[in-house]
Amino acid sequence: MRVxxxxxAEIAKVSRGTVDKVLNNRPGVSDEIRQKVKEIAxxxxxxxxxxxxxxxxxxxxxxxxxxxxxxxxxxxxDIKKGIDAAHEELKDFGVKIDYQITKSLDAQEQYNVIxxxxxxGVSALAxxxxxxxxxxxxxxxxxDSKIPVVTFNTDIIGSKRMCFVGHDLVxxxxxxxxxxxxxLNGKGKVAIITGSHNILAHNQRIDGFKxxxxxxxxxxxxxxxxxxxxxDSISFERTLILLENIADLNGIYITGAGVSGACKALKFxxxxxxxxxxxFDFVPETVNLVKEGIIDFTIGQxxxxxxxxxxxxxxxxxxxxQYPEVNxxxxxxxxxxxxxxxx
Amino acid sequence: MRVxxxxxAEIAKVSRGTVDKVLNNRPGVSDEIRQKVKEIAxxxxxxxxxxxxxxxxxxxxxxxxxxxxxxxxxxxxDIKKGIDAAHEELKDFGVKIDYQITKSLDAQEQYNVIxxxxxxGVSALAxxxxxxxxxxxxxxxxxDSKIPVVTFNTDIIGSKRMCFVGHDLVxxxxxxxxxxxxxLNGKGKVAIITGSHNILAHNQRIDGFKxxxxxxxxxxxxxxxxxxxxxDSISFERTLILLENIADLNGIYITGAGVSGACKALKFxxxxxxxxxxxFDFVPETVNLVKEGIIDFTIGQxxxxxxxxxxxxxxxxxxxxQYPEVNxxxxxxxxxxxxxxxx
DNA sequence: CTGAAAGCGCTTACAG
DNA sequence: CTGAAAGCGCTTACAG
Numbered sequence: 001m002r003v004x005x006x007x008x009a010e011i012a013k014v015s016r017g018t019v020d021k022v023l024n025n026r027p028g029v030s031d032e033i034r035q036k037v038k039e040i041a042x043x044x045x046x047x048x049x050x051x052x053x054x055x056x057x058x059x060x061x062x063x064x065x066x067x068x069x070x071x072x073x074x075x076x077x078d079i080k081k082g083i084d085a086a087h088e089e090l091k092d093f094g095v096k097i098d099y100q101i102t103k104s105l106d107a108q109e110q111y112n113v114i115x116x117x118x119x120x121g122v123s124a125l126a127x128x129x130x131x132x133x134x135x136x137x138x139x140x141x142x143x144d145s146k147i148p149v150v151t152f153n154t155d156i157i158g159s160k161r162m163c164f165v166g167h168d169l170v171x172x173x174x175x176x177x178x179x180x181x182x183x184l185n186g187k188g189k190v191a192i193i194t195g196s197h198n199i200l201a202h203n204q205r206i207d208g209f210k211x212x213x214x215x216x217x218x219x220x221x222x223x224x225x226x227x228x229x230x231x232d233s234i235s236f237e238r239t240l241i242l243l244e245n246i247a248d249l250n251g252i253y254i255t256g257a258g259v260s261g262a263c264k265a266l267k268f269x270x271x272x273x274x275x276x277x278x279x280f281d282f283v284p285e286t287v288n289l290v291k292e293g294i295i296d297f298t299i300g301q302x303x304x305x306x307x308x309x310x311x312x313x314x315x316x317x318x319x320x321x322q323y324p325e326v327n328x329x330x331x332x333x334x335x336x337x338x339x340x341x342x343x
Numbered sequence: 344m345r346v347x348x349x350x351x352a353e354i355a356k357v358s359r360g361t362v363d364k365v366l367n368n369r370p371g372v373s374d375e376i377r378q379k380v381k382e383i384a385x386x387x388x389x390x391x392x393x394x395x396x397x398x399x400x401x402x403x404x405x406x407x408x409x410x411x412x413x414x415x416x417x418x419x420x421d422i423k424k425g426i427d428a429a430h431e432e433l434k435d436f437g438v439k440i441d442y443q444i445t446k447s448l449d450a451q452e453q454y455n456v457i458x459x460x461x462x463x464g465v466s467a468l469a470x471x472x473x474x475x476x477x478x479x480x481x482x483x484x485x486x487d488s489k490i491p492v493v494t495f496n497t498d499i500i501g502s503k504r505m506c507f508v509g510h511d512l513v514x515x516x517x518x519x520x521x522x523x524x525x526x527l528n529g530k531g532k533v534a535i536i537t538g539s540h541n542i543l544a545h546n547q548r549i550d551g552f553k554x555x556x557x558x559x560x561x562x563x564x565x566x567x568x569x570x571x572x573x574x575d576s577i578s579f580e581r582t583l584i585l586l587e588n589i590a591d592l593n594g595i596y597i598t599g600a601g602v603s604g605a606c607k608a609l610k611f612x613x614x615x616x617x618x619x620x621x622x623f624d625f626v627p628e629t630v631n632l633v634k635e636g637i638i639d640f641t642i643g644q645x646x647x648x649x650x651x652x653x654x655x656x657x658x659x660x661x662x663x664x665q666y667p668e669v670n671x672x673x674x675x676x677x678x679x680x681x682x683x684x685x686x
Numbered sequence: 687c688t689g690a691a692a693g694c695g696c697t698t699a700c701a702g
Numbered sequence: 703c704t705g706a707a708a709g710c711g712c713t714t715a716c717a718g
Contacts, residue, residue: 004711015689020713030687050435051397052711055694058394059713092393092695174682182639182680183525212682216636293559296525333686335678337525339517339555343676347695358705363697373703395695398710402697435711 003044004052011044012037023048053319054093061094064314065117067110067127069102074283075303079128079153082307090315097311098122107132114138118147123318126310128153129161131200148317150310153303154201155328162317163327165309167301169201172333173208173255176278179297179335180220180251181212183276187219188250191242195230195256205255205280223249228258235261236268243269251276260285263294282336290341298341300334346387347395354387355380366391396662397436404437407657408460410453410470412445417626418646422471422496425650433658440654441465450475457481461490466661469653471496472504474543491660493653496646497544498671505660506670508652510644512544515676516551516598519621522640522678523563523594524555526619530562531593534585538573538599548598548623566592571601578604579611586612594619603628606637625679633684641684643677 005023009016014033021029022037023046029037040046066083068076087097098120100113110127111134117125118141125142129135129151136159139149143160155164180190192209194202206225213220223246228235235258243249243265252275254262259279266272272294279286279298289295309331313324348366352359357376364372365380366389372380383389409426411419430440441463443456453470454477460468461484468485472478472494479502482492486503498507523533535552537545549568556563566589571578578601586592586608595618597605602622609615615637622629622641632638652674656667 005713006711016711017690017713018688021688024713026713028687033688049401049711051394051401052694053713054394055398055696055711056713058392058694168686171682171686175680178680178682183528185526185528330686332677333683334675335680335683337518337521337678339514339521340676340678343511343514343673348697349695359695360697360706361704364704367697369697371703376704392695395710396697398695398712399697401710 002049003041003046004049005046008037008040008044008046011040048320050319057319058094061096062123062315062318063096063098063121064311065098065100065120065122065125065127066311067100067102067113067117067125067129069105069110069128069130075281076128078282078303079307082304082309083126083311084307085304086308086311086315090311093315093319095311095315105130107134110135111138114142118142118145122147124314125149126314127151129156130154131156135159148314150313152306152310153301163313163324163329165306165313165329166331167333168328168330169204170208170211171330172280172299172301173205173210174212175208175333175335176205176253176280176297176299177209177212178216179299180209180253180276180278181217183278183296184217184220184250186217189221189223189246189248190251190253191224191226191246191249192222193226193228193235193239193242193252193254193258193262195258196227199256202255209253220251228256228261230257232258232261232264234258236264239265240268243271243275249275251278253277254279256280257283259283259295260289263289266294282341287341290336290338293338296337298336300332300336302331302334305331345392346384346389347392348389351380351383351387351389354383391663393662400662401437404439405466405658405661406439406441406464407654408441408443408463408465408468408470409654410443410445410456410460410468410472412448412453412471412473418624419471421625421646422650425647425652426469426654427650428647429651429654429658433654436658436662438654438658448473450477453478454481457485461485461488465490467657468492469657470494472499473497474499478502491657493656495649495653496644506656506667506672508649508656508672509674510676511671511673512547513551513554514673515623515642515644516548516553517555518551518676518678519548519596519623519640519642520552520555521559522642523552523596523619523621524560526621526639527560527563527593529560532564532566532589532591533594533596534567534569534589534592535565536569536571536578536582536585536595536597536601536605538601539570542599545598552596563594571599571604573600575601575604575607577601579608582608583611586614586618592618594621596620597622599623600626602626602638603632606632609637625684630684633679633681636681639680641679643675643679645674645677648674 005019009019022034102109107130110130140160149161151161152165226238239262277295348362352362365377445452450473453473483503492504494504495508569581582605620638659665
């Protein structure tokens with residue numbers, strides 16, 4: 001049998017309540033007894049039984065606030081599945097989830113939601129964060145008042161958040177670069193279609209890609225970088241122009257959204273299959289284009305895990321005070337082709 | 344608050360013990376009361392609280408037997424990590440793991456281990472199974488005596504096992520085929536190096552590969568299929584001969600072990616990088632060869648999950664009688680290249 | 687500062 | 703067949 005609080009109490013000749021106070025650093029115990037109990041627990045290698053804790057905690061209940069932007073974004077559906085799965089596992093531990101979906105990517109709106117949660121008194125917060133000073137301050141304020149915050153999908157630099165769950169974006173750009181190199185057998189002309197030069201994630205994906213091209217595929221030239229503002233209509237137009245200007249283009253690397261717009265341009269000019277395409281994520285249009293063989297590779301970031309893990313980490317902390325081992329938990333760089341897109 | 348056994352007892356005007364008997368189909372309750380309690384539970388949508396159950400179960404303890412072949416196989420290290428992770432999560436529920444490592448791939452030995460577990464009285468069994476009649480009978484016998492069995496990594500057909508956790512091997516062969524097609528840009532000569540024509544897994548990986556070649560890459564010819572008996576020395580020799588016979592070979596597809604032997608032959612003849620290579624799994628030699636750029640793609644089968652999931656499924660069943668939703672849980676077909684081999 | 691008691695939801699001998 | 707009581711490991715008012 002494992003060591004229990006009862007056994008420690010017997011040995012120390014105090015009550016179980018007293019042992020509990022010591023082990024959880026609660027006040028109201030003399031230093032002498034505190035010391036003694038600690039030593040015994042140490043010597044016996046006491047580990048609290050989480051089931052016992054959980055049952056006692058049922059009287060309370062713990063709410064984790066979740067902030068997700070833009071309801072319509074299908075990418076966040078998978079994140080939500082991960083959150084719901086974690087919630088299901090933790091339900092019997094009295095964990096509740098309070099979703100707040102922001103309508104914009106506006107820092108002020110996200111700030112207001114954080115403050116709303118703070119006023120309401122959630123026990124912890126998980127959020128796809130906007131990298132803005134206002135938000136950084138709000139997060140630090142939460143953390144200072146003992147409410148842990150975990151970010152997922154997008155991170156905020158220099159804040160007191162507990163950890164971040166998401167891609168190493170530079171690395172995923174490198175993977176894209178390597179795949180492009182293999183597709184072109186090391187030579188040819190490639191264009192990059194990016195969402196916006198103002199979006200950190202897109203720039204990091206470009207940086208990684210370029211790095212691999214420089215180091216490993218010096219015969220592949222990056223001939224153009226086009227912004228599509230993550231919009232299919234703009235993406236279509238500009239890809240069209242791109243393809244007309246550079247008739248012998250061999251590959252297109254798309255860092256963000258607007259994937260189907262770009263592919264439409266390829267189809268329109270009869271260059272689908274001929275020009276290789278690499279994209280990110282698994283939105284339905286992208287999945288279909290992979291199935292059609294127009295997109296060669298799409299690189300996923302394990303959105304399920306990005307939802308699942310933050311909730312588990314926060315629950316672990318709330319129940320046993322344990323911090324995650326690293327402060328950036330990297331989700332898989334998940335390469336998909338036609339034959340494994342559905343698994 | 345959720346509905347508890349206590350609330351049902353109050354409403355039905357019986358004791359909590361009686362409610363417990365009814366809800367768990369234990370004997371010793373009159374039909375009349377049984378009926379009444381069931382109706383109330385139904386009406387209130389009662390769901391047992393797993394924490395309460397778990398705490399009560401602490402008095403007992405549940406042992407899950409695990410059978411893994413061949414200790415030295417590094418592939419099983421990752422499976423073991425998955426098992427250990429699941430065990431860690433379930434420890435406080437009183438779950439214990441009893442490992443038995445078989446020294447051979449002999450059906451008789453595995454049979455003896457199953458019988459050993461049966462005599463010892465484990466509560467459930469997870470195993471990487473040998474597809475043999477003797478084993479099938481032993482498994483069915485276990486299941487008939489209410490001991491659930493989950494298979495992982497390799498399956499046994501037509502048995503009463505609860506479910507299988509592992510790759511769809513034909514599908515993973517298809518993925519390999521698609522990748523080879525992309526590497527060769529749809530044309531060239533490819534050879535297959537397989538472990539043995541007697542191993543079902545290898546044959547299925549060949550079938551999937553061939554199917555994709557036939558359907559999508561008719562300009563790629565499969566020029567030879569070589570057996571290496573999963574051994575590096577044989578693999579080296581026969582790959583050498585292969586490369587000498589077919590001077591303009593463009594790609595090698597390796598279905599099983601002996602990967603480093605084959606690559607050694609490529610290096611020896613100065614054909615590394617020139618001839619494309621696709622392999623399976625992440626044994627250390629393979630990982631290094633991917634990093635060197637000699638293997639272009641290696642396809643993983645998520646060994647961690649193959650260990651983790653069976654234990655979770657069995658625990659779920661033991662604690663709440665729930666069966667998994669499907670009887671083949673497919674693990675990821677996990678494509679790796681140099682840049683994401685370490686994640 | 688310290689301890690005795692009640693309670694979280696469920697199970698299990700045991701007495702009637 | 704049925705119920706009262708004790709117990710799983712931990713926490714929390716409350717009394718002293």
